[in-house]
Structures are given as structure tokens and as C-alpha cells.
Amino acid sequence: MARPVGSITRGTTGHNRLRRADRWIAAVHGRLLRATARPLVVDLGYGASHVTTLELFTRLRRVAPDVEVVGIEIDPARVAAAKPYEREGLSFALGGFELPVARPPVLVRAFNVLRQYGEAEAWRYWRALLERLAPGGVLVEGTCSEVGHRAVWVGLDASGPRTLTFSARFDAFERPSDLADRLPKTLIHRNVPGERIHAFLRDWDHAWAVSAPYSSHGARQRWIAAARTLAATWPIPCHPPLGGRARWRLGELTVPWPAVAPDVRDA
Template sequence: MTRSDPVVGQVTRGTTNTNRLRRVDRWIARHPILRRTADPLVVDLGYGASGVTAFELEARLRCARSDVEVLGLEIDPARVARAREQLARVRAGEASFARDARVSFARGGFEVPVPGGRRPAVIRAFNVLRQYDEHEVADAWARMASRLRPDGMLVEGTSDELGRISTWIEVGPDAAPRSLTISLRLAELDSPAIAAERLPKALIHRNVPGERVHDVIEALDREWTRAVAASAFGPVQRWRAALDALDAAGWPIGGRARWRLGELTLPWEAVAPR
């Protein structure tokens, strides 16, 4: 990006908490796109008031790809300067992150400026579209997705402040959404319907009767209630019982290996707005 190139987007609230994005980080770490890509460059778009989410992302992904690189992008120059100060402390061994962490920070928005014209394998954009209108989502997706490698993905989603409730959409390089993932902390979970409060912008206003995502959340909450007897064996068993019932009813919720983590992933056509 040259000095005259515009930065696209709005400054976010900047709320940043340690471990807030652990659920999506671990999902990305296991994704075939990260594991198979020839150039594991990952962008943390809109990391907020602190660079901690970029450092955490690198630490979690390097377990799957030791050569991973993470570029944190923020619109606010003051946040970029603060993150670079954090990076200097990491390099000096004054933080818990690896001194050789392959992390860098720069100013940028939805245009996703990357030095040398490299294309990211993954762009993680979390909690950046909540302040936008629903009709603006497609354009933001298209801008970000256009910067991806041909085999890359955009992961756009939302979480609560503590990372106990997360939802995200996987978007392909063609800007077409592929799936929705719901990820919940099962301990002390009263109802999985709480995920409705943290749906991505493309879906949060669609949680009304007649919309597919409403049907999904309603069915999940119903089966969670019916599975109350399994709670005697713990919340994970109750969650699995609820998802088993959804699966038996024909809901396309694959990925059983991640059910124990409080996750389910549905193809986009199962939740797409009508």
C-alpha cells in the first residue's frame, strides 16, 4: 500500500481480552486450508486496542504450521504503534510469547495491504462488522476475499468479551459464504440459544421466524432441553445428545470430532437468509 492509498473501513471499539478468540484460533489451526497452503500467511484484521490476539493467534497456529506468519492490521495508527511496542517487549523476552514469534503489525483495513503483494491464506476478521449495516457485509467480504490466495479463506465472526460465545462464517476467495460455526463454552451453559446474541452481522437480524438460522437455533435449543437427562454425565454428554438428535432429524451438522468442544458447523445453505 502506498502513502496515497485509502484505508477502507471504520475504527472499531477496540475491545480486546486475553483468550477472547481462542475458539476460532483452534478451529483455524485444524483447518485443512492452513495445513496445506504453500504460504501460511494469516492476517488478524482489526485486532483492537492491543496486539495480544495476534500473538495468541501465532502461538496457536504454529503448533500446526511452524512456519506460520501473522500480520495484524488496524486502521488506528495509535493502535499500530502500541502493538509494535508490545512486539518489542516480546522480542526482548519481557512477555509470555515466544521471542521469535513471526508477528508483525501495520495499518490497514478491508483492503488488506500486505508487503510484497503476498496473498494471505487466512484472514481472520472478528468483531469488526458489528457496527456496520447488513447491506454493507457483502462488499466488506468481497474486498477482503479478493486479497486471499486461490486456496484461502476469510473467517468473519463475532464473540462475547470473554470468548465463551463465538460464531463465525467461512468465506471463500470468491466472497461466497461456505459455512456457519457456533462454538459455546458448555460449562454452565443455560441455553445454546444465547448464540443468537453473537451471530455475525450477515445473520444476526435474521433470527426471526421464517428464517433458516432461526430454525437452526430453535431446533438446537429444543434438543438441548430434551437432553437434560444426559446432564447427569456432564455438559459435554448433554451437548452430544442434543447434536445426535439433530443429526438423526436430518440437520447437516458434520464434524463430530469437534462436538466435544461445544461446536457445530453447518453448510451455508442451511442458514442462508431467505
């Protein structure tokens, strides 16, 4: 077997760490999974414990009963530790960005995997993963905090990045720009004046500030009000599956990638 592509991560993980992303995947891509015969999903770089892969499998089975999930890890010891938890439709395999699976996956989730790479490498691995997807497939790549209370992820398809989603517990931040520490590698160093992502976070903080009166009804209502205010000047989706009250009330906000993307000449 060829050497897996990539480097071993710290492996930090824990129960429900990726619940926010899983919930979004089920809501936004459930239809894709149900429309695909024997849909294969890959959880790339699941870490020192099998638990987040098992949780992904359990959650996706609720929306697509025939989905198959393969957890892929570059560390042989982590794969060996996960093997006893295999069951019908859930398996674990040794590998990396080359995705050593029997058929192209319709969805790949890769969380907290690209943090250790440079920006240019992150773009390169995005392209490598997209090339391995089944036709119409998607990649969800992101980063979350140690316990999952702050998370940011990118939704990509064959054409490249399409959306950027922020998600947080309402007690996990003081202002929305606090989530900047979870930006993907392709954006985190771009949060400086003159970049689109910096302007977006600046305006979101302003929308959060002017929505302060809604705090008397709770942080959830303030988040919803801030999203509506931001949508007046930014192309925020305001209808399902990506936006609207049903998503905002969960502490989510999605923006189209082109609105916050770095200059392609620098990417």
C-alpha cells in the same frame, strides 16, 4: 499512503478471547497452511491490544511452523503500541479492509469487526476480503462475547460463505439459542420466524431440551447428545474436521451455510 478502508472499532480485546476460533482454525485449516509455501495469515482489526494476534501466531506456528501473521489495525495508535511485540514471522501494520500486505493471504481472521456495519455493508466487505485472498484461501469472520465464552463465526472461500460455527463454554448459556446474540451481521437480524436461521435455533433448542437426561453426566454429554439429535434433521457434519464427537465435546457445532442462509434475493 491511501486512507485505510473502514472505521475504527471499540478495540475491546483480552487474553484468550479468541481461543475458540483459533483452535478451530488450526484443526480445520491446518492442512491448508502446511500445504502453502510461506503461508500468510492476516488478523484484521485486532483491537487495542496486540495479544490476540500474538496468540494466533503462537497457535498457528504449532501446526504450520513457517506461517507468517500480520495484524492489521485502522487506528495508528494501536499499531504503534503493537510494534514493540514484533518478531520473526509476526508484524503489525496500519490498514483496513484493503489488506495492505506484501502478498495475498491464505487466511484472514476478522473478529468483532463487522458488528458496527449494516447488513449490506457486511456482505460488501465479505466480497472485498475474498477478492484479496490467495487462490484457495479462506476468511473466518465472526463475533464473540467480551471474554470469549460465546462465539459464532462464518467460514468463507472464494465462492462465498460455506459454514457457520457456534462455540461456547458449557456454563455460558441456558439454551443454544442464547448464542444468537453473536450471529454475524448477515444473520443476526434474520433470526425471526420464516428464516432458516430461526428454524435452526428453534430445533437446536428442542434437541437440547430432549437431551436433558444426559445432564447427569455433565453439560458436555448433553451437548454431544443434542448434536446427534439435531443431525437427524439438519445437515450437521458428523465427522472431522468440522464435526463429530471430537469437535462437539469442545462446545462446538458447525452447520453448512446453505442450511441457514438468508434468501439470496435479500442479501
